[in-house]
Amino acid sequence: MVITVPATSANLGPGFDTLGLALNLRNEIEIEKAEYTTIDIYGENAEYLKSLKRNYFVDIFNDIYKNLTGKTDSFSFKFNNKIPLSRGLGSSSAVIVAAITAAYEMAQVPYKKDKIINLALQYEPHPDNITPATLGGFCVAKLKKNRVYFLKKFIPTNLRAIIVIPKKTVSTAKSRSTLKTHYPLKDVVTNVSSTAMITAAFFSEKFDILRNVVEDKIHQENRMKIMPELFRVREIALREGALMSTLSGSGSTFFNLAYKDDAYSIYSSLKDNFKDFDVKILYFDNIGVKVYN
Numbered sequence: 001m002v003i004t005v006p007a008t009s010a011n012l013g014p015g016f017d018t019l020g021l022a023l024n025l026r027n028e029i030e031i032e033k034a035e036y037t038t039i040d041i042y043g044e045n046a047e048y049l050k051s052l053k054r055n056y057f058v059d060i061f062n063d064i065y066k067n068l069t070g071k072t073d074s075f076s077f078k079f080n081n082k083i084p085l086s087r088g089l090g091s092s093s094a095v096i097v098a099a100i101t102a103a104y105e106m107a108q109v110p111y112k113k114d115k116i117i118n119l120a121l122q123y124e125p126h127p128d129n130i131t132p133a134t135l136g137g138f139c140v141a142k143l144k145k146n147r148v149y150f151l152k153k154f155i156p157t158n159l160r161a162i163i164v165i166p167k168k169t170v171s172t173a174k175s176r177s178t179l180k181t182h183y184p185l186k187d188v189v190t191n192v193s194s195t196a197m198i199t200a201a202f203f204s205e206k207f208d209i210l211r212n213v214v215e216d217k218i219h220q221e222n223r224m225k226i227m228p229e230l231f232r233v234r235e236i237a238l239r240e241g242a243l244m245s246t247l248s249g250s251g252s253t254f255f256n257l258a259y260k261d262d263a264y265s266i267y268s269s270l271k272d273n274f275k276d277f278d279v280k281i282l283y284f285d286n287i288g289v290k291v292y293n
């Protein structure tokens, strides 16, 4: 069995722990029953992942598989990773969602994708990566009494993502611990209104308005201070015609949304100005986690 899962860009600026979308940059995992467990890792951060005593995917897969079957069978795992770790592209969510889905598939227990999302919460307590990683598209998600409520919108094919990936890693957990717990009412209103406008823009496909309504007062400026170059990334992207330019998740990646006809000029300007960063033009993913038997 082969399972693939997309990278995700969460928050989209003001939509902290709420908004996220899926990118066509996918991890691929090949799993077969075996006489004894083997793990082969290729692609992004392969040497680091091979150096770890435990594998996050295998641990989650075995947990869920044992809960479903009562057994601890052996499997061969072959990872071909395209999502860089700890760069704000939802690598941990991709692992969680793929591992849970794979366990259900190998256990041959029927499931719906909302089951995957709600089970993933036990490993990642914010739904803004796990929801688009599971469903694809643009997702708005709310956590209430340990259950995720979500809506998904297909992202039209005339849009592109231009992502700027610094070498610097950011641990999401550590980054979250630095955030304030109390905010002035005016800042809260800024985030509420901006998040509502972004959601409405995606659902109505009225994207031009994004140039004027994306503001965040909760986390971005604080997080971007660890890499001041990111303020310049945003300035150049918006100058070159990006519809919105936001920190991707907890960072360090910056996410830029553009019409496909504007994407290359934004890409070129960013590539010319940030030679040490990896800059990519990506299609969006509207499928989410996918299984090929």
Ligand SMILES: Nc1ncnc2c1ncn2[C@@H]1O[C@H](COP(=O)(O)OP(=O)(O)O)[C@@H](O)[C@H]1O
Residues within 6 Å of the ligand: 027, 049, 055, 056, 057, 079, 081, 084, 085, 086, 087, 088, 089, 090, 091, 092, 093, 095, 170, 171, 172, 173, 249, 250, 251
């Ligand atoms: N492909 C992978 N295989 C195994 N573990 C992974 C993989 N991708 C991510 N992880 C785990 O998730 C951690 C990164 O999670 P996190 O700090 O939330 O970064 P991100 O912003 O990419 O989600 C890694 O340190 C590793 O423990």
Ligand SMILES: N[C@@H](CCOP(=O)(O)O)C(=O)O
Residues within 6 Å of the ligand: 008, 010, 011, 016, 017, 018, 087, 088, 089, 090, 091, 092, 126, 128, 129, 172, 176, 219, 248, 249, 250, 251
């Ligand atoms: N809402 C979360 C999103 C984290 O995304 P990641 O891709 O950095 O894991 C947060 O802002 O902490």
